[in-house]
Amino acid sequence: MKKLILSFMLLAMTIADYAQAPGTMPFAMPQTNPDFKDVNYAGDTLEAHCLDIYLPKEGKAPYKVIVAIYGSAWFANNMKPFAYMSLGKALTDAGYAVVSINHRSSADAKYPAQINDVKAAIRFIRAHAKAYQLDTSFIGITGFSSGGHLSSMAGVTNNLPKKDIHGVSIDIEGKVGDCLNESSRVDAVVDWFGPVDMAHMNKCTTTNDDKSPEAALIGGDPRKMSEMVSLISPIDYVAEAPDCPRFLVIHGDSDTVVPHCQSENFAAVLKKAGKLVDFITVPKGQHGPITFNENTLKKMVEFFKAEEKK
Numbered sequence: 402m403k404k405l406i407l408s409f410m411l412l413a414m415t416i417a418d419y420a421q422a423p424g425t426m427p428f429a430m431p432q433t434n435p436d437f438k439d440v441n442y443a444g445d446t447l448e449a450h451c452l453d454i455y456l457p458k459e460g461k462a463p464y465k466v467i468v469a470i471y472g473s474a475w476f477a478n479n480m481k482p483f484a485y486m487s488l489g490k491a492l493t494d495a496g497y498a499v500v501s502i503n504h505r506s507s508a509d510a511k512y513p514a515q516i517n518d519v520k521a522a523i524r525f526i527r528a529h530a531k532a533y534q535l536d537t538s539f540i541g542i543t544g545f546s547s548g549g550h551l552s553s554m555a556g557v558t559n560n561l562p563k564k565d566i567h568g569v570s571i572d573i574e575g576k577v578g579d580c581l582n583e584s585s586r587v588d589a590v591v592d593w594f595g596p597v598d599m600a601h602m603n604k605c606t607t608t609n610d611d612k613s614p615e616a617a618l619i620g621g622d623p624r625k626m627s628e629m630v631s632l633i634s635p636i637d638y639v640a641e642a643p644d645c646p647r648f649l650v651i652h653g654d655s656d657t658v659v660p661h662c663q664s665e666n667f668a669a670v671l672k673k674a675g676k677l678v679d680f681i682t683v684p685k686g687q688h689g690p691i692t693f694n695e696n697t698l699k700k701m702v703e704f705f706k707a708e709e710k711k
Contacts, residue, residue, distance in 0.1 A: 433482045435501070437533055442502070442525035443518070443578040449478035449509055450577070452502040452522055454533050455485060457493050463536035464498035465709055466526060468519075468555075468587070471501075472546025472595075474614035475515060478506040487689070488543055488593070491698040497705070498535050500526055504551070507617040512633055515618070516554050517575025520585035523555070528580040539709045541589040543701065546659060546688065547614070549595020550635065553667070556590035556646050557638035564638070569628035587646060589708035591701045594652045594688060596659045597667045598636040599623060605662035639670045647678050649704040651697050653686020678704060 435453035443450035457464055469484035469492070471477065481501040489499035504518035523540060530537045544552035554573075558564075562574040574585060596602060602609045602623075608630055609615060611622035619629045631637045639645060648671050652664035661682070668680035681700060686692035 430480075431482045431486050433485050435485070440533075442522045447478075447505070449503050449505045450518065450521075451479075451481070452500055452525075453481050453485065454535075455489055455493050455499040455501070456534060457496045457498065460496045462534035463530065464496065464534060465536050465539040466541070467492045467497045467499050467705060468523060468526070468540065468542040468552075469499055469501045470504070470519065470542070470544030470548030470551050472544065472548045472593075473506070475507040475547045475618045476614065478509055479503050484544065484548060487545060487693060488698075488701070491702055492543075492705070495702045495706070497541075498533075500535075507614070511620040512618045512629075513571045513573055513575065515551055516558070516573055517577050519551050519555050520574055521577035521580070523585040523587065524580040524583040525578055527583040539588050540586070541591070541705045541708065542587045543591035543593065544595065545593035545693075546595060549592040550597055550633075551595075552590050553592045553595050553597050553635040553648070554633075554638075555585070555587050556648065557635045557642045559586045559642065559644035559646065561638070561643055564632055566628045566631050569632065571632050586644065589646050589648075589705055591649045591651065591704060592664070592667070594656055594659050594664060594692060595635075596663055597634060598663050599630045599634045600627075601662065601666065602660070605660050605666075636667050636670050639674050639676065642674070642676075645674065645676050647676050647708060649678050649681070649701065651681045651683065651692065651700070653683040653688070653692035655685050656688045656692070658688040678707075 436456045437454040439451045471480040471484040484501040502522045505514045527537045542552045558573045608623040650664045650668045654661045671677035683692045
């Protein structure tokens, strides 16, 4: 287990570096062995629309499902093995099928393309559950960094196909893939240090500038696009979320990439809405290193197990 945790730490440090350097890939893709590899969930040929499915080595099929999303500051469109390496192994060991998904990057398409892809992948899972030995009566979702953002957004937009703020509207559900009659609902969310309050990304006070990852995500200067800043912020959906699941939020207090206050503020809003199970602050936890540890991975598994029984 110690070697496994060390690998998580090294992995997360690499990803943190990558997240600050769009357009670069300074590492080798980890080798994983999914049971179903590069399954296209959109009916096209895009690498960004592929997912991998990992089944437990023990237990009886079909298996309850956890969707896992990598972090990359939304700059990457093909890093699904990292989601499994960082989060998925603990989940398959616990008896879950893990579906690790790619999504379009901010260079491929602007928001809401990324959440459209997440929703499409979930619909695909439901439509093809039997073929992949999946039990979709419970679908949890988790991700780290920008993957935490997309996981959180998936949760707070259950049964919310569109959102409008002062005349600026986005299509959250989208029309990706051919499984549009299926639900994209998720039943539980674990958010690992996701950027969830874009109005307070700069030292917990203001928006970041036009050179930030979120600027690339929305295609403009966040300081001049307050409506879009709100539309990409899960924190702004919670109070009126029609079918929000319960959350576990995990963040290190020494994170220099995504400020700890992001999760602190998000947890407070979730708690007020009765949707927070726990907020775990990891002392000296960084953007992955130390925050990924045996205890936090165990807490993630315990949370999903408890939510599955509700």
